[in-house]
Structures are given as C-alpha cells and as structure tokens.
Amino acid sequence: MSLPGNLSRPLGALGRVIPAPASVQPADGVYTLTAATPIRVDGSDGARTAGEYLAGLLRPATGHPLPVTAEDGADGVRLRLDAGEGGLGDEGYRLEAAEGALTLTAREPAGLFHAVQTLRQLLPPALEETTEQPGPWTVPQGVITDVPKYAYRGGMLDVARHFFTVAQVKRYIDHLARYKFNKLHLHLTDDQGWRIAIDSWPELTVAGAATAVGGGPGGHYTKAEYTEIVEYAAARHLEVIPEIDVPGHTSAALASYPELNPDGVAPEVHTGMKVGFSSLTVNKEVTYDFLDDVIREIAEITPGPYLHIGGDEADATSAEDYAAFMDRAQALVVKHGKTVIAWHQLAGARPVPGALAQYWGFDGTSAEERAGVRALAERGVRLILSPADHIYLDHKYTGDDELGLQWAGLVEVDRSYDWDPASYLEGLPEDAVLGVETALWTETVETEEQLEYLVFPRLLSAAERAWSSSGDWDDFKFRLAAQAPRWDALGINYHKSPTVPWG
Ligand code: TNX
Secondary structure, three states, X not given: OOOOOOOOOOOOHHHOOOOOOOEEEEEEEEEEXXXXXXXXXXXXXXXXXXXXXXXXXXXXXXXXXXXXXXXXXXXXXXXEEOOOOHHHOOOOEEEEEOOOEEEEEEOOHHHHHHHHHHHHHHOOHHHHOOOOOOOOEEEEEEEEEEOOXXXXXXXXXXXXXXXXXXXXXXXHHHHHHHOOOOEEEEEOEXXXXXXXXXXOOHHHHOHHHOEOHHHXXXXXXXXXXXXXXXXXXXXXXXXXXXXXXXXXXXXXXXXXXXXXXXXXXXXXXXXXXXXXXOOOOOOOHHHHHHHHHXXXXXXXXXXXXXXXXXXXXXXXXXXXXXXXXXXXXXXXXHHOXXXXXXXXXXXXXXXXXXOEEEEOOOOOOOHHHHHHHHHHHXXXXXXXXXXXXXXXXXXXXXOOOOOOEOOOOOOOHHHHHOOOOOOOOOOOOOOOEEEEEEEEOOXXXXXHHHHHHHHOOHHHHHHHHHHOOOOOHHHHHHHHHHHHHHHHHHOOOOOOOOOOOOO
C-alpha cells in the first residue's frame, strides 16, 4: 500500500528529511555556514534558547564560533518567533535558505526547535561527529514550510521489564526529539518492577524494584531523577506521560505490600514474561488509598496534562470488577488534575469525559474488539494509535532475529511504514485520531545496543506517520538510507534491513 500523498513533492537534497515536510520548494545553490557566521536571534526568550541550542549542536563538528547575538542583520542564521504566523500553528516552522542567510521562523518555540532538527538533517552527516571535521557546511537553498499532521506524537519506553538509567532515557529522548516526537510515555510499573519512588509507600521501590525479567538487577528513579528526565524532555519540547499500570500488571506492587492482596499474603516479584495473571484487589478499600497516594504523588511531579493508568490485560479481574475499578481509578486521576489515558481495554469500562484510549491492536485483532474501540470513538474518546503489527518496536524484524517478540508477526522496516493512521481502524469518526505512539516493550531488551537495534530504523516510520500527511515507501526508503551515516557518527546501532537501499 502507498498513501495517495503528494507524489509531486520534489526530491533533491532539500527534501531529504524525515519526517517528510509538508512543503518543499527547492532552489539552486547552497547556503554555507562559515567561521564568520553569526546566529541572530530576535528579542524573544524562545528564539534565544533555540539559538543557543542550535549553536551547541553546530560548534563541535564545524569548529566555528557561531556567536548567538540579538543584533539584527541580513546575514547568518536567523531565528524569529512571529505571533502573526498563525498558519504555522503551535509546532510548525518555515526554513528559508538563500545565498546570504538562512532564516528559521515559527509562531511558537516548539516550531523553532523542530526547524533546528530539520536544519540538522540538511547539513552534512559529519555534523554529528563530536570533533572538528573539514566541511564545507552547506545547506541546499530553497524554502521548507512544515506543520505536523497529528498533535500527539509519542514514544513509549518500558522501563519496568528492564530498567534503563537516566542517561539512557536521555539518549532515547534525543532520538525522539531528532525526529519531531513530542511525548515520552514512560511505562513505570509492571509485574516485574516498580520504577518510581512513592514517599507514602516506600516498599514499592525496595521489594518492588529489586529485579527484572530474567531475575537480573532492577532499579528505580528517585523523584529528583524523574524530574531530571521531565526537564530534559521539556527542553526538547517533549512532554512526559507517566504510566502506572493497573489493575493488572501489578505483581511488583503486590509483592511489596501484603495488604494489597486478597489473602494478605505477598507473592514473589514475577521475573517471567507471562501477562494477565495479577490484579490489585478490587473490593478492598486499601487498594484505593494506595492508588490515591500514588496518583497524587505522580501528578505532583508531572507538569504535563496526562496520566496513563494502563488498564490492559486485566485478565485476572472479572469484567464487572474491571469496570468498577476503572471508575474509581479514573476519578482519582481527575481528582489530581490530570487527563486519563488508558490502553484500549478502556472499551470495557466507562471512560470519563476527556479520556484518551491507546489502541494497540494488530491485523489479528477481532472484529468485536475493533467495534469496541470504534464505539469508544463514537462516544468522543480520542485515540492514540499504536498498531503492534507496524510500530511495536519490540517485535522481531525477521525470523532470524534472536531479540524481540513476534505475537503480532514479524515487522520488517517496510512493514513498519506500510500503514495509514487515518484509515488503520476503519469507520472512525473524523478527528477521532489524536495521534500516533510507537512502543518499545523491553522483556527481551537489556542493553542500549539491543534497544537501538530494535528502534532504528523503525522509529522513523512512526515519526513520519505521525508528522507527515504524505509519503510513500519508494521515496521514504531513500531518505532512510541517507540517515545511516548520521547514526554511524552518533554510534547508534541499527538493523541493516535488506528492504532499505543503504548504498
Ligand atoms: C502487550 S501492549 C502488552 C505488554 C507486553 C507487550 C509485548 C500492552 C498494552 N500490553 O504487556 O509487554 O504486549 O509486545
């Protein structure tokens, strides 16, 4: 399948960007950054911050001083925030590369940030090296005008099945930012681990964080570390969405506090890969005292509007209990000032107004289950699409891979790209889709090298489906291949898929 798309979008060097920009008008010639280039920012804080960030990216490899100055002038790299640019929305930008100047314009700081990411891809790959490189530092001339298709563009990282350090999460944030994602969803709790400190229930990060899938070492974030992640993400225009997965996927919590169990006896933390067997005790009041505290403490340290409460695979909870539990869990999220997100099993409950549902179906999802999700959308619940048969990054590419799962099938790079968010779930009301989120579950993933092998290059398929209105594989695969020298310079491990013409 290829999308109807804008097949007349000019290729050429200016269009060699992922995600594909909305409009590309190439011109002849290049703009060149030199030792004399200033970075000129307007008087706004937003342009100053983006200018400093850009200078930090450009200085190591170019070796140029690139002073950031508020002095106006017609030359150099110019960053401007302009409230009159209504058409650029909250995240759009314009990049104009001419002979004598390169100008980035946006209405909001997030737009300037995305413009900087585009500029990065238009410069030679050697830009990504950390030591001085020869250059020349050219950008093809022309105009890019770009706005995202979807407002919600997320990446989920499961830090519960295996724990990832703050430094590793920051590197993942950088990967997401490079390709214009704007949400980092952290799956903080599951059967195998509870990864965030809760002051009022301290055992969660003692017993509950001691181990991981396979029984190896665990780990957790202190609140200060979580805040460090939130701030690092915010500086890159990503919002953190914490997930506390309930009522299932809760062995780590149940192992930490005997009173959360029906019989008052704590089980061992689960270190296998089984799902669907654990549940908080729906008919005990202490369950809701616990949840109230957890949701309050997480809401306090989360500046973004969303709090994800999971709700998936609660197979050890009856349908009636599940709906009753979800009523109370959602009410607690609302009480603490946040908007509910849950996996699409929310269809079996009563969504509160404003709740979002995250669809993680695949081509084998039953018609009945799809109808349930459609019914949610008809009631006004907006959807985040995470189709497992396309953008579950934990899935194997080929049958030869040792790493990864394959319950939704094998997901080679071409398959990761081969879907359209607007039609993936048929019969949805218009505007039901709020966005796209790719998911990296980590049952089989222990190291950063393994993580990046699964993420690259499929992350870019998700990025393009989330941002771009058009794009077809025969164009995308060449743009993808053009990214490889950048990943090499960055030390990113990636799957050298035979479906991509690496060159
Ligand atoms: C399903 S997707 C799960 C996770 C697993 C994942 C593995 C979802 C909401 N639940 O618990 O980690 O499959 O692919």
